Amino acid sequence: MAMNRSNDPDREKLDHRAIALQEEDLSKALSGVTTCNEAEHKKRRIWLFGHFGLADGLGNFGNESTLQAILYHLRRLLPSFEIRCICTGPVATETTHNVRALPISRTIVNSLRSKSRVGKVLRSLFIGLPCELYRWFEGLFTIKRTDVLIVPGTGLISDACGLRGWGPYSLFKWSMIAKMRGCKLLFVSVGAGPIYSRLGRFLVKSTLALADFRSYRDTSSLRYLNSIGLVTTNDRVYPDLAFSLPKDLITHHSHRNRPRPVVGLGVMVDAGKYSVEKPDAATYRNYLGNLLILVKWLLAREYDVRLLIGDLCDRPATTEFKALLRDRLGVFDEDRIVDEPTPSVEALLAQLAECDVVVATRFHNVLLALALNKPVISISFHQKCTSLMQDMGLQEYCQDIQQLNADKLIEQFCQLEKNAARLKHMIRGKVTECRKALDEQYSLIFKDFLP
Helix, strand or coil: CCCCHHHCHHHHHHHHHHHHHHHHHHHHHHHHHHHHHHHHHHCCEEEEEECCCCECCECEHHHHHHHHHHHHHHHHHCCCCEEEEEECCHHHHHHHHCCEEEECCCCCCCCCCCCCHHHHHHHHHHHHHHHHHHHHHHHHHHCCCCCEEEEECCCCECCCCCCCCCCHHHHHHHHHHHHHCCCEEEEEEECECCCCCHHHHHHHHHHHHCCCEEEECCHHHHHHHHHCCCCCCCCEECCCHHHHCCCCCCCCCCCCCCCCCEEEEECCCCCHHHCCCCCCHHHHHHHHHHHHHHHHHHHHCCCEEEEECCEHHHHHHHHHHHHHHHHHHCCCCHHHEECCCCCCHHHHHHHHHCCCEEEECCHHHHHHHHHCCCCEEEEECCHHHHHHHHHCCCHHHEEEHHHCCHHHHHHHHHHHHHCHHHHHHHHHHHHHHHHHHHHHHHHHHCCCCCC
């Protein structure tokens, strides 16, 4: 005969026990969620600020190498911290570096830009100003529960590309927001200059005055800031952060199989106001013309030439340069001019590794070549290039772009080749010193957070 389940005392005990276990499991689950939320709430956080991200034909490999270096050492020294980034290319930065990233200045309202002066004023008053106030409040919410805001390296301390974007105003805004939130503010191995406007100088000095720590990648940056009125008594000088890229990324082994020696030639777009206050188009034409003479000389002496870039915006410059080569040299073996895509810092390092000698204009083309122990000639478009070559003991292999001379370039090249073995030994020692100095800086700035 079938038993009535509702009157079975053993079954009732089992049901009560099952309910008790379910309640216990639910309680543990809820406790786990609470603990997880509390852990997320209490998790220590670092924000980085900079002109980072390679996408849509925009992005600088020097800045990217700087970001890669600081991320590597943050993750090595402070693995429990969450790292986030405020940058110009947040989508690319998230994808490439696996960090949450936000734009430096988010578009709040898409509206037509007026061409009339009155329309521009009205747009600024009724759209621009309210949107910017909203961005300030949004920034205050973004930076909450943050320990440190770091400006890692790069040449952000300049108004050559304007005050907004990644210029002095945005840097001031996010620095002020960080201090309002009680964060530490660190400027680590940054480059400075040029700063042309009074407002730019005011914003730069006001921003740096907020900092808890300031260091510059060269003495010339410190002196420049001192010359515009910033008190730099307690500031320090450390090498560029790209010298601290992880060693497994900096390989000294070339995998090329070309029969002739290879000269890496870094071609750069017109630097404009980043080089001088009143740029002259003739300087850029002279620059390309002298590089053409050098390449013609190299090809005649059985060198191959690899074209290098330091920024995605340099691609049109290499295209123009190759067109000029065809016009000036007529028929030549184009296989001897190597021009390959450069999608990443890793690709650039691989291309540099295949070169025997490098002649470059971009600052980080020169620096990364040195990190790979390559003899280098620098075509200096900015004081940072000259300072780097002086610090590395290579000042005699540097030329100012404003007075670039092909005959002198060829003379420097011959001298560089002649002294290559001695120079490589010296470069290796200097790079080792730079890495040790940067290890010292990382220990110094993170000492309050190290376990």
